[in-house]
Amino acid sequence: MSIIQTPSVTSVPVSFEVYPPRDDAADAALHETIxxxxxVDPSFISVTYGAGGSTGGRSLEVLTHILRETRVxxxxxxxCVGSxxxxxxSLIREFLDAGVRSFLALRGDPPEGGGAEARGDLESAAQLVQLIDRVQAECSPYTEEPIPGVPGAARVERRRHVDIAVAAFPNGHPRSRYPAExxxxxxxxxxxxxTLAITQLFFHADDYHAFVARARAAGVEIPILPGIMPITSPSRLRRVVELTGxxxxxxxxxxxxVEPTVEGRREVGIRYAGxxxxxxxxxxxxxxxxxxFNHHRTVLATLAEAGVIPPIEETT
Known part of the structure; x- marks a missing residue:
């Protein structure tokens, strides 16, 4: 089973990113959003690990909630930075033991002013990919199912292989040392x-298409999924530009x-993202x-604006 698959509500595979709630009060709101x-039967819902691990302890709670309460x-x-x-x-085993079989392997941002010891043992996302694969193979290389009518016998099958997504950067990584790094x-x-790449956000379709063409020419064969963020306020846009370069x-x-109202700015962001x-x-x-951003209304409205899903009426 691949995390890129065709959902039942739309012919276009869609997926979402959420982050763990920062406190107990936000739990209910996130559960409603999930x-x-x-x-809309997304291919997957990804859960961030939290900036600097600040909400890392809640990530597994959200992942198991998705497993328990949805079919997603x-x-x-x-x-891996700093680990x-x-x-x-140990963290990979904990997630695997909870039933998680899909991961996004990221290097992460190195701590400012930190020396080599602060960067940890794993130097790249590629090494983290290898570690996830190795830990999964060690934990559960196969499954056994009893054969009805044959006491003591079992059918042995290879366990489903983990799906491992990674990040891609259409306009280059801000810390790249040379253009094609x-x-x-x-x-x-x-x-x-x-098994899958998900792009950092971008603002122009040509950025994505040109990047995919360059990646294919370089030998990248895995699917490259565009990551899109509906931006609904000038302050969020400034923050995103600052973080991504x-x-x-x-x-x-x-x-x-120029849009004076909050709802008007929301409509601007939805229209642009759609x-x-x-x-x-x-x-x-x-x-x-x-x-x-843990808000379902805006991303679902974006998909409706794009014609990917039917318009969704929100009840209050």
């Missing part, structure tokens, strides 16, 4: 066993700045991955 997102595949984010092999392997890194992740999208920035979804799908994208 239920609303699950209703949960995908666990894992970062020892033992710590990373992000492509070389993606090739290394693929060679290590990655992406060029400011002029049209979106102006439209958000058009971006349509454009990448028309160019052959294998699906859409939306960064939900």
């Amino acid at each position: 239920a609303k997102l699950a209703a 595949e949960p995908l666990a984010h894992l970062t 020892s092999y033992r710590e990373a392997a 992000h492509l070389d890194a993606l090739l290394a992740k693929q060679a290590a066993g990655a 992406e060029p400011v999208p002029g049209t979106l920035a102006v439209d958000l700045d 058009e971006l979804c349509r454009a990448v799908l028309e160019g052959g994208a294998p699906g859409i991955h939306l960064y939900a």
Whole structure:
């Protein structure tokens, strides 16, 4: 089973990213969001590990909630920066023991001012991919099922292999040392066993299409899923540009700045993201991955704007 598959509500595979609640009060709201997102039968819902591990303890709770309360595949984010092999392997085993079989392997941001010892044993996401694969093979290489009518006999089958997604950067990684380093890194992740790439956000469909063309020419064969974020306020746009180093999208920035109302800015962001979804799908994208910010209304409205799902009426 692959985490890129065709859901029943739409012919376009869709998926979402959420993050663990920061406190108990946010649990109920997140559970409602997960239920609303699950209703469109996404291929998976990914759960971040939290900045600096600040909400890492809640990640497993969210993943097991998805497993228990929906039919959707949960995908666990894992970062390796600052971790020892033992710590990373222990966390992977914990997730596997809970029933999680899909991961997003990320290097993570190195701590500012930290020396080599602060970076941990794992130097790259490709090494984390290999570790996930190895730990899964050690934990559960096969399954056994009793054969009815044959006492003591069992049918032995290989256990489902883990799916491992990795990050891709359409306009290059901000810390790349040379122009094609992000492509070389993606090739290394693929060679290590990655089964899917999810892009960092971008603002123009041509950025995605050109990147996919360069990646294919370089030898990348795994699916490259576009990661899209509906941006509904000037402050969020400034923050995203600051974090990613992406060029400011002029049209979106102006439209958000001149719109005087919160709901109007939300509509601007949905319209822009919906058009971006349509454009990448028309160019052959294998699906859409939306960064939900733990709010279902905006990402579902974006999919409706793109014509991927029917319009959804929100009840109050």
